[in-house]
Amino acid sequence: MNKIDEITAGKAKSLFTTDNSDQLIMHFRDDTSAFDGKKKEALLGKGSVNNQFNAFIMDHLEAKGIATHHIEILNSTDSLVRKLEMFPIECVVRNRATGSICRRLGTEDGLILQAPLFEFFLKDDDLGDPLITEEHILSFGWAAAENIIEMKEITLKINEILSKLFLNSNLILVDFKVEFGLSDGKLFLADEFTPDGCRLWDTETLAKMDKDRFRQGLGDVVESYHQVADRLGMNIKLD
Numbered sequence: 001m002n003k004i005d006e007i008t009a010g011k012a013k014s015l016f017t018t019d020n021s022d023q024l025i026m027h028f029r030d031d032t033s034a035f036d037g038k039k040k041e042a043l044l045g046k047g048s049v050n051n052q053f054n055a056f057i058m059d060h061l062e063a064k065g066i067a068t069h070h071i072e073i074l075n076s077t078d079s080l081v082r083k084l085e086m087f088p089i090e091c092v093v094r095n096r097a098t099g100s101i102c103r104r105l106g107t108e109d110g111l112i113l114q115a116p117l118f119e120f121f122l123k124d125d126d127l128g129d130p131l132i133t134e135e136h137i138l139s140f141g142w143a144a145a146e147n148i149i150e151m152k153e154i155t156l157k158i159n160e161i162l163s164k165l166f167l168n169s170n171l172i173l174v175d176f177k178v179e180f181g182l183s184d185g186k187l188f189l190a191d192e193f194t195p196d197g198c199r200l201w202d203t204e205t206l207a208k209m210d211k212d213r214f215r216q217g218l219g220d221v222v223e224s225y226h227q228v229a230d231r232l233g234m235n236i237k238l239d
């Protein structure tokens with residue numbers, strides 16, 4: 001499968017058309033961004049570890065019954081995916097309070113939540129990805145009622161599946177963001193699941209092993225992603 005035209009160049013990945021109009025190639029770049037693109041850097045090898053990490057997680061979720069856009073990994077930085085009509089929405093689940101919820105509600109950092117907390121955000125960097133409600137989504141027509149319910153159910157199911165997976169490797173899934181899209185009216189998990197879009201803390205030391213290392217300038221970003229992958233038994237190939 002060959003890349004034909006680049007149709008999207010996001011902050012960390014690029015999408016290319018292929019000779020199959022229903023399929024795209026997702027290319028994971030080394031570019032790393034935080035704070036809605038205000039902090040940017042290319043981190044050598046991040047695209048490769050994230051592409052392979054994402055393929056492992058998407059395969060695991062498929063095996064547990066979640067419909068994903070992932071078709072197959074093509075090489076160290078590229079994967080073949082189903083082309084979707086994306087919702088302009090980010091679905092977040094939090095198991096512990098950290099990041100934006102602490103700034104918003106003045107919550108103690110690291111507080112264990114009594115139940116997983118689901119939140120919708122509007123995917124709009126210029127507006128700083130604001131928190132939105134189901135009512136905003138319905139009133140602005142960003143998704144239909146049945147898709148809202150399904151996105152929420154699937155995201156909470158992903159939280160159950162992946163919290164177990166990470167805990168088996170002594171990692172706490174603190175929170176994460178996922179995106180969804182439609183193909184022929186059917187909902188699929190899209191985009192990526194990597195340490196760029198979630199928070200993972202060591203169960204013993206609570207050390208951060210995700211993109212907060214980049215956000216907070218803690219260093220060893222790509223090294224930490226590899227450590228997480230090793231703990232999960234992923235066989236990441238180095239370029």
Ligand code: ADP
Pocket residue numbers: 008009010011012013014015024069081082083084085086179181190191192
């Ligand atoms: P960002 O949009 O945050 O800058 P990326 O650099 O990760 O993000 O770019 C990837 C883009 O591809 C995002 O806009 C995402 O919504 C979109 N996307 C992810 N999966 C699919 C898919 N299967 N079909 C079409 N678009 C997708």
Ligand code: TMP
Pocket residue numbers: 090092098099100101121129175176177196197198199
């Ligand atoms: P937040 O604390 O900044 O709201 O982020 C919650 C989780 O969602 C965290 O794991 C990071 C992830 N996330 C992204 O990956 N991209 C985003 O644009 C946002 C808003 C959150």
Ligand code: ASP
Pocket residue numbers: 011032033034035036037038196211215
């Ligand atoms: N993904 C967003 C960005 O790249 C937000 C973040 O991760 O901090 O800016």
